[in-house]
């Protein structure tokens with residue numbers, strides 16, 4: 155199966171980037187390169203798009219899809235937390251726009267061999283960057299019962315986290331949990347039958363989400379990246395972030411709020427001594443969500459939330 159575009163909220167991201175010819179832009183999460191393709195066309199002539207993804211398959215795909223724009227494109231196979239170093243390497247001191255469209259791509263979940271999907275039977279992997287060591291198999295077969303339960307509960311909001319963790323430990327005593335099918339079977343056997351049938355989502359969804367977040371250190375990376383944002387943008391430059399669950403959105407919301415803070419002095423002080431200046435302002439008060447039409451056409455977009463902020 156070939157690569158497919160998985161751009162969520164493409165019209166909104168395009169409009170809020172406020173692009174013009176000559177801009178220097180970064181797509182931190184290339185995926186199927188949908189956002190990247192519309193962005194690069196709008197910054198010609200003279201612009202540069204830096205496209206980043208930690209998944210080598212996304213980079214290989216972008217090379218093909220964005221081939222007509224090769225002269226204005228820099229593709230980087232890396233983690234977006236390294237953006238500051240990447241810009242330094244290319245002698246860029248600040249960029250006009252940054253796009254983060256978080257989570258996994260449709261290609262990662264549908265292409266064989268990556269271990270992201272409970273619909274396929276494959277090795278339990280889930281690494282977006284296959285150069286990294288930690289896999290879902292290592293977590294599932296080496297974490298203690300409480301660690302597993304906490305992980306499923308915190309990153310997946312899984313109600314039956316304890317039962318599932320206990321069942322994994324029991325299974326492990328017989329033989330290791332090696333495949334997505336092994337794990338899905340354990341989950342289905344642990345969840346009460348009445349619940350398994352009545353849930354709107356597949357009973358394995360939350361555990362798989364939790365493992366994916368842990369394997370790829372998604373929340374740590376996002377928090378580390380968000381702290382750097384004002385140093386990466388030129389004045390008036392914008393960041394658009396699309397989150398797919400509340401854990402991510404909370405990190406983005408709180409960091410943007412911290413950048414907007416005017417004074418951090420204790421209330422008791424008669425006047426401000428910290429001289430804190432806001433570095434970013436939010437462009438949308440509440441996060442934007444996809445139109446009902448987009449949600450219907452692309453169920454993966456249902457939980458998307460877009461936040462946009464501008465460097466002051």
Ligand SMILES: C[S@@+](CC[C@H](N)C(=O)[O-])C[C@H]1O[C@@H](n2cnc3c(N)ncnc32)[C@H](O)[C@@H]1O
Nearest residue numbers: 160161183185186187188189207208233234255
């Ligand atoms: C939802 S997809 C992006 C889809 C893309 N916007 C499009 O238009 O097709 C998310 C992509 O971000 C990548 N990704 C996630 N976290 C990353 C990180 N910390 N550094 C680099 N790439 C990351 C994933 O490998 C995946 O390809």
